[in-house]
Amino acid sequence: MPTLRRSAKRDVVQEILNVDDSARAIEPVATNLESIITNPDDGHIEALGVVNDAQGKRESKGKELAKAAVAAVDAPVAKRSKLPAGVQFPLLSLISFSISSLLYSFLNEWTGSELANVGKSLDSWVEVGVLASWRITELALGWFGNFDSLDLAGLNLLAHGPTMYLLSTFYNISAPTAIAAVAIEMASTFIPFQLLRPLSGVHAGAKGVANREIVTDVPIAIYTTLLSTIIYSITIFTAMHLTVPQALVLYFQDIPSVEPAYTANYVGILPVMLAFGFAARSFIFTPFAATGPTTEDRKLDEFDPVTATLGETLLWNLWGYTTRAKVIISRTLVAIVVTGVNTYLQTYITVPGVESAGAASWASTWAVAVSLVGIALALVGGEE
Template identity: 55%
Template structure:
């Protein structure tokens, strides 16, 4: 990833070199929704309402899923033994929703992020615990709907996900369908390599030692790039959608001029430390932040889902399995950063 953190002895040189461009926000989302289209509800009630809707939809969805599948998912999942465990899982779901809401993500963003964080657990149950594909996909659909619908009702899609508004974005040519296919393919390839190599060299031992009730580890040894492609393609598309487009279409902001004009000779120690730690352009900050969020939620949700809802999984085993998916998300973010770098 290009960071554009050059230091200039003369700030005027930096101003001459920095081109003027359309402003953009340095946040998880390249552009916030238009104020005219935001929810008319009071700000104080928007997030509580969103969280309530999400929990209600999830509860309803899983109840219907249990009835239709005759409890297939419940048969391979353990119930929470204490109110502490219930509180941990509910609290984590609230944190996920808060990350999306206060990070100014839209419904498509949170849906893709939800797939990255909830998919690994369902893949584990489907591949190793004999959960049918139809039930796994249905459970994933419940998760996606329960988070995307409340966001869609309370917050419109951002400009990068709205074709009519995307035409005004900087670097809009990077939203070309062909390039998006390429970036999705790159993300899929990275997930495939990480998952298959982990299945062959890391996870079998982890499963045997720390997953006491796992029925079989044969799928790990039999994993191939072709057999895992349907799964890794979903993760690749989700990662590319969540990370690449908002990052690639982030434009130039005034703070970028200050970063480019930074003079280490004149700067104080505190300013130098800040510049070395966070002296990146707005565009680079977006890819760093979105990659960090994807890694964080993939790791934490996979760990909690495995350790709290799967029979016989020890904490160390859950952490090891979660680290595989977190590493895949990290590598994908780095790869996409190089593709869309300045």
């Protein structure tokens, strides 16, 4: 690496690091830094590259301080569960199902079984098994995908909101009941994840997160939320006047009325779409913006198509992106799949008189909306 020459009289200061004031932890070695590498999962500083110094003792001292800085900046926000790894996910699933069952029982008591009276009775164990299996799949995706409680809360709003919006708009379910049902779905994932896994540095506001000034900037948060909301509003409004009415007439046999599809307007759907826009920004954009360069990114420059094998070349062409790009691509794909599959299953299995084609049509509308949001947020965030 290149050598930086500086005055021998210039002393390194602040040798004692304050872990609580981690933002100052790298100051003593700032003049020796060549690069800062962050972790792709939470944006924490993963490595500091220190350039060679003309004086050997200062080089050694700078490296020691760099290591201490990494430890200070990357200090965990909260301790992880001390339970055995093999027990954590089964326990998380059990807690999630228990919370969901308990809260839905309270909801039925509170609303006079309003939601149960509209929904279809699940008489087949196959249907129960499909819904339970998909729920476990959602939890596994979040757990093994290293998402935290806020990630799962936002993802569940995106996934369960469309079905509740359908019931509220076309099946005369009251707005408080629909909102409460979505809140139950969010709580049944937020609580167990919060108990067993600490918040990521992105959501906890850790000082070591890359691009922290962007992540915590209120105007940027408002702008990206409004952008997501507008995209959702335009997509759903357009579908309501083009594709949804035909699908409702053909494939929703017991629907009380399709008139709300024709009378839908921007003002009426905007408050609901604002919730979707906020959730999409939180799940997709925030982790994307908080991802800095990583050690994996350096390998992109080292790839040589001449010496690479066929498999390495194919992998490069399919997934040869920076870590930052991979974050928004993977998160957008997760949002599309979870939104589409969950909306389809919930609509087809739990709403009476709905045919498979109708459920697929309704689900695809929302999957398209979240995919457009992901593309727009990627363009706004840019690429380093």
